[in-house]
Amino acid sequence: MNLHGVKAIYLFEMARTWRTLMQSIASPVISTSLYFVVFGSAIGSRMVEIDGISYGAFIIPGLIMLMLLNESISNASFGIYMPKFTGTIYEVLSAPISPLEIVAGYVGAAASKSIILGLLILATSRLFVDFSIARPFAMIGFLALTAVTFSLFGFIIGVWADGFEKLQIIPMMIVTPLTFLGGTFYSVNMLPPVWQTVTLFNPVVYLVSGFRWSFYGVADVHVAVSLGMTLVFMLVCVGLITWIFKTGYRLRT
């Protein structure tokens, strides 16, 4: 196994994060904090409790998940897209490194950054909203699992994209709307019955629900279903990446 190679890619990607601290860390922390200020402190104080949880505390898992999905996708997609764009991908393709190791380097770095961001936002939210975490290990588990899964998804997007517009289109046009409609700001039980059924087709519902369960012990769907759906999505991504490397899709001609 080429551990030096995995480490080189991982550190290279993390170095980009440290070089662009404002964009990579400060910007998502500040923008998510604004949600806490507006929906948590300002509007939240006038909202009724949901499932016995204050509105400000209720939206924390969803907001972290919103940031986590977007950052995981954009970090991983950008990480593999840029070498394709600049032409430096030749070096990775010609190196004695397996597809699994390449993915471990890029996805590992993207997921690490997302997890760091998630924890930073969690700490920042404590400044605005009072909350507690019922199952901290489960919370870390969901955070890591989601970060890895959506970094894998981002890697696929980065390989697929042949322009910067395509790089942005799925996070902006699909993931963000699904997150907003996936129970970030409300409980699924608050929706009319028909929309409760429709919303179950939104995969983000399972992510937010499971993550919220780790905080407060309440969930829109059973935690096992949330975990199962996340794992299924992860396996789909792994399958697609395996196919990408097997065929060389948009990497090797």
Add this chain to the structure above:
Amino acid sequence: MSDIIAIDGLSKTYESGFTALRDVNLHIRKGEIFALLGPNGAGKTTLISIVCGIVNPGPGTVLVDGCDIRRDYRAARSRIGLVPQELSTDAFETVWATVNFSRGLFGKPADPAYVEKVLRDLSLWDKRKDKIMALSGGMKRRVMIAKALAHEPAILFLDEPTAGVDVELRRDMWNLVRGLRERGVTIILTTHYIEEAEEMADRVGVISGGEIILVEHTRTLMEKLGRKELRLQLAAPLEAIPAGLSDLNLVLEGDGHELVYGFDARHDQADVAGLLRRLGEQGIEFRDLRTRESSLEDIFVDLVHNRRTGD
């Protein structure tokens, strides 16, 4: 000398239907400098890219130091360093970081002393803290060579390494190539500066239309296919080659003022002496004479031209 690269029956057809390589057989010997020549679109870069792992191979086998590039790709690739034609660099990285990245990527543990030596050899040591975006084109080319050498490869591919670089860098680069060869590194280069191949390469391969049409020692090739010509500036113009000289390979040029005699480079100068004697017998006087030996470029152009015209 044993083969360090053995390519047998290799073909490649892209998804677009374009066939870039047709049944290529090519063996590169350990420690030699091999120049791969060919016109644009001949298949040079495809061939190099397959050996290096950038392009999926078609039918055929490629062994690198005995390791199959498909089955034993790690061992094969770890022996190869590649300097691609395009200047592809990480603009925001420092020289030091990017060269160390390359070393790690190829599975080697950090070795600052070795990386320092590579940077010093390429006159990059003073630039090690600079971001690549701040470097000139020539310096970026040096960085790419440093990256290719970072993992101490046994084989170095240089794809058009001197395209667009200044004279000083070109000279430095060829000095480096000579130094690498002395250390036992096998060098495969493609170049449009054929005189460099003539000067540097032990052997030359010519590829055209995806097929290897010739592999030969540079010197043997020059001797075998090289032509010499003698140009005589005549004292008085001729209207036609005199009948008494029709058995010789003579051509009249410059409105009859110049007589050109072509002969094989292998033939000795006795032919020239014979020609001059016979000219004297025919009463043909000349004011000046000069000889010219065909270059590798002439040979290359002839080979490719003949291939296209089917001669």
